[in-house]
Amino acid sequence: MNPHRVGILGGTFDPPHAGHLFLAQDAREHLALDLVLLVPAAASPLKGREAVAPAAARLELARAAAAEFPWLEVEDFEVRRGGLSFSFDTATHLRRRFGPEAELFWLVGADQAAQLHRWHRAEELAKLVRFAVAGRRAASLQGEWGMGNGEWGSSGGCAAVDGGITAGGDAVGAAGGGAGSGSVSPVVVWLPERRVDISSTEVRERARRGLSLELFLPAGVRKIIQQRNLYS
Numbered sequence: 001m002n003p004h005r006v007g008i009l010g011g012t013f014d015p016p017h018a019g020h021l022f023l024a025q026d027a028r029e030h031l032a033l034d035l036v037l038l039v040p041a042a043a044s045p046l047k048g049r050e051a052v053a054p055a056a057a058r059l060e061l062a063r064a065a066a067a068e069f070p071w072l073e074v075e076d077f078e079v080r081r082g083g084l085s086f087s088f089d090t091a092t093h094l095r096r097r098f099g100p101e102a103e104l105f106w107l108v109g110a111d112q113a114a115q116l117h118r119w120h121r122a123e124e125l126a127k128l129v130r131f132a133v134a135g136r137r138a139a140s141l142q143g144e145w146g147m148g149n150g151e152w153g154s155s156g157g158c159a160a161v162d163g164g165i166t167a168g169g170d171a172v173g174a175a176g177g178g179a180g181s182g183s184v185s186p187v188v189v190w191l192p193e194r195r196v197d198i199s200s201t202e203v204r205e206r207a208r209r210g211l212s213l214e215l216f217l218p219a220g221v222r223k224i225i226q227q228r229n230l231y232s
Contacts, residue, residue, distance in 0.1 A: 002098050003034030007132065009107040010039040010078075010087060012200070013058050014051045015225060016065040017217050019198040027107050027132050028071055030191055037075045037094070038062045041085035045120065052204060053230050055079045064220030088121040091128040104128065105189065110135035113188075126187070134191035207231035
């Protein structure tokens with residue numbers, strides 16, 4: 001039986017760290033998700049640099065991070081496909097995998113959410129998934145998008161929902177993106193704020209300097225990094 005409520009957490013996972021796991025767990029609890037997927041990107045179209053570790057290694061790291069949690073799985077679609085990884089293509093694949101009745105939640109940080117209008121085929125993506133936004137900027141982002149207490153803002157903006165339940169289906173329109181930007185007004189769930197100041201950049205730098213990676217990474221991820229000298 002397919003899971004009914006699925007969270008999707010994409011990224012380079014270079015490497016996957018405790019911050020990713022906190023986001024996945026918070027989303028699972030807040031949205032009552034049956035499953036959360038980690039989706040390593042082959043190559044991100046919006047990042048200005050290539051990943052440090054090759055895609056096959058990052059996929060292995062993601063699997064090691066997910067191994068301890070029965071509700072967490074790794075989807076290898078983007079790595080198998082290769083090339084630039086577009087969320088719309090992944091969401092289309094996952095919609096086929098889980099079927100039309102499944103509720104798909106795309107988990108993003110507030111910084112990523114602020115760039116939704118730049119995403120490839122963003123309006124079509126918003127018809128396939130709901131966005132669950134987390135991070136310190138989430139509150140200010142609600143204001144930027146014209147949100148007020150879970151209602152439509154006066155300038156359009158995003159429709160907020162509680163726990164992922166909507167009354168009127170997907171809301172996609174011409175609000176807030178700017179001229180020629182493919183403006184998007186998606187259905188959004190605001191996740192509770194959690195301050196976890198860990199980045200993959202910091203973890204790689206600690207590995208390069210030979211500092212401890214305990215508490216930053218799951219044990220399985222640390223073991224692979226140390227065995228392969230991935231970031232030394």
